[in-house]
Amino acid sequence: MHEQAEQLLSHVRTAWRHRWYAVVFAWIIALGGWIAVYLTPNRYEVSARVYVDTRSVLRPLLAGLAVQPDVDQMVTMMSRTVISRPNLEKVIRMADMDIGLRTPEDRQKLIGHLTRELAIVSAGRENLYTISYADKDPQQAKRVVQSLLTLFVEGSLGDKRKDSDSARRFIDNQLKGYSEKLVAAENAVTAFKRRHQGLMPGQGAGGDYFVRLSDARTALRQAELALREAETSRDAIKKQLARDDEIMSQPAGRGATVGAFSEIDTRIRTLEEKLDGLRLTYTEQHPDVVALVRIIAQLREQKQAEDRSGKPVARQGPVYEQLTVALATAEANVAAMKARVAEFGIRYNELQASANALPLIEAEFAQLNRDYDVIKRRYDTLLERRESAQISGDVEVSDSAMGFRVVDSPQVPLAPSTPNRLRLNSLVLLAALGGGFGIAFLIGQLRPTFSDEQRLREVSGLQVLGTVAMAWTDEQRKRRMRGLAVFVFSFLSLLAAYVAVMASIVLTVSRA
Numbered sequence: 001m002h003e004q005a006e007q008l009l010s011h012v013r014t015a016w017r018h019r020w021y022a023v024v025f026a027w028i029i030a031l032g033g034w035i036a037v038y039l040t041p042n043r044y045e046v047s048a049r050v051y052v053d054t055r056s057v058l059r060p061l062l063a064g065l066a067v068q069p070d071v072d073q074m075v076t077m078m079s080r081t082v083i084s085r086p087n088l089e090k091v092i093r094m095a096d097m098d099i100g101l102r103t104p105e106d107r108q109k110l111i112g113h114l115t116r117e118l119a120i121v122s123a124g125r126e127n128l129y130t131i132s133y134a135d136k137d138p139q140q141a142k143r144v145v146q147s148l149l150t151l152f153v154e155g156s157l158g159d160k161r162k163d164s165d166s167a168r169r170f171i172d173n174q175l176k177g178y179s180e181k182l183v184a185a186e187n188a189v190t191a192f193k194r195r196h197q198g199l200m201p202g203q204g205a206g207g208d209y210f211v212r213l214s215d216a217r218t219a220l221r222q223a224e225l226a227l228r229e230a231e232t233s234r235d236a237i238k239k240q241l242a243r244d245d246e247i248m249s250q251p252a253g254r255g256a257t258v259g260a261f262s263e264i265d266t267r268i269r270t271l272e273e274k275l276d277g278l279r280l281t282y283t284e285q286h287p288d289v290v291a292l293v294r295i296i297a298q299l300r301e302q303k304q305a306e307d308r309s310g311k312p313v314a315r316q317g318p319v320y321e322q323l324t325v326a327l328a329t330a331e332a333n334v335a336a337m338k339a340r341v342a343e344f345g346i347r348y349n350e351l352q353a354s355a356n357a358l359p360l361i362e363a364e365f366a367q368l369n370r371d372y373d374v375i376k377r378r379y380d381t382l383l384e385r386r387e388s389a390q391i392s393g394d395v396e397v398s399d400s401a402m403g404f405r406v407v408d409s410p411q412v413p414l415a416p417s418t419p420n421r422l423r424l425n426s427l428v429l430l431a432a433l434g435g436g437f438g439i440a441f442l443i444g445q446l447r448p449t450f451s452d453e454q455r456l457r458e459v460s461g462l463q464v465l466g467t468v469a470m471a472w473t474d475e476q477r478k479r480r481m482r483g484l485a486v487f488v489f490s491f492l493s494l495l496a497a498y499v500a501v502m503a504s505i506v507l508t509v510s511r512a
Contacts, residue, residue, distance in 0.1 A: 015444055046138070181379075189372055
């Protein structure tokens with residue numbers, strides 16, 4: 001510690017020998033620095049604070065009905081992109097800064113200046129932002145900040161409207177395309193059904209092809225069984241009519257003929273009444289109707305033959321008449337069963353002929369339905385998304401979704417924000433004193449001397465036998481005292497000049 005103190009004292013002594021250089025250099029630094037500070041133009045900084053309220057009561061109410069925008073992210077993005085070239089062009093026009101611009105280079109320089117000087121930063125709280133700008137003209141600085149604040153508020157709403165309109169236009173274009181696809185799919189399904197009428201899956205009682213084929217086979221077998229039963233019953237009646245002699249009537253006279261005619265007429269009337277009842281239900285082509293018409297015609301031919309021959313027909317008993325009617329009914333039933341068997345046979349043959357075509361038809365129809373269902377789901381989803389986008393867009397462009405509140409409006413500053421002349425002049429004084437000491441120390445290092453015998457012994461490495469003291473005369477002492485006084489006066493003058501400069505600055509600020 002003692003050695004360090006001795007070394008520091010040695011450096012001070014070395015600098016003291018060149019103190020006049022220090023005084024001159026300090027004055028040069030001080031005067032140059034104070035002049036530079038004085039000539040530095042004033043810059044007035046204007047700032048405004050705006051708060052973006054992202055809390056809205058609509059957000060929980062519209063949950064599930066509309067897409068909730070990330071308002072915080074939107075605000076962050078706006079704060080980062082508001083200082084862009086298009087916005088700076090608008091600021092130049094709004095603040096009347098383009099009046100003095102003559103060339104494109106001047107405009108480019110002004111845009112670069114605004115890019116460097118304009119700032120929008122977070123104020124330390126959530127969604128609280130500060131817009132600041134510094135200029136030589138305080139009124140100009142205020143106009144610039146006010147213009148950028150307007151763009152920050154109004155431009156954000158415009159961007160939200162553009163985003164919402166763009167999203168809706170995109171969805172509308174997609175809806176138009178899917179609407180055309182949906183109509184085409186519906187037309188394809190309709191045309192396919194028309195081409196394959198009767199062969200479509202789900203048509204008929206059985207639904208599926210194999211179920212329908214099995215039902216047709218079962219119905220055909222049942223109809224064939226019923227036909228065999230009807231034919232057996234008819235054959236049995238015919239046999240009974242052939243061998244039953246009890247129903248045959250004996251020849252008689254005129255009265256018998258009249259009775260025969262009466263029986264034929266009775267049968268004709270009975271069969272005609274039955275025919276009238278069947279015609280109310282069936283057409284003329286129905287097998288029962290055709291059989292009755294044929295029997296009635298036979299009875300009428302029999303009556304006409306009797307009338308022509310004048311001979312009575314053998315009278316038939318009631319049993320024979322009943323068997324005849326039963327035979328006619330059996331014949332009609334057989335005819336109906338044959339028609340039914342033929343119809344079921346045709347259906348069964350058609351289904352068998354379609355054994356190869358129906359699976360292909362079902363597969364193609366299923367593919368058409370799948371395509372239609374996919375397009376329909378997409379179309380319905382786009383419809384829901386369009387309504388959701390409409391509500392979301394209305395929420396975004398409304399004041400309820402995001403509100404801007406100006407906390408501190410831009411004001412014209414009374415005092416310049418930069419430069420801080422008090423601090424700069426103080427720094428200039430410290431730089432002058434430090435520079436003076438530094439130049440004296442540097443000269444001392446360039447022109448070294450030994451201030452004591454210990455330093456000489458350390459440098460030379462030789463034994464110092466003794467020292468010779470300087471004997472000052474009275475004249476020399478007086479000259480040294482005058483020099484010291486001049487040095488102190490120079491130092492005090494430098495401090496006095498500093499005080500005067502600082503006082504002038506304070507008076508100027510107070511007058512403003």
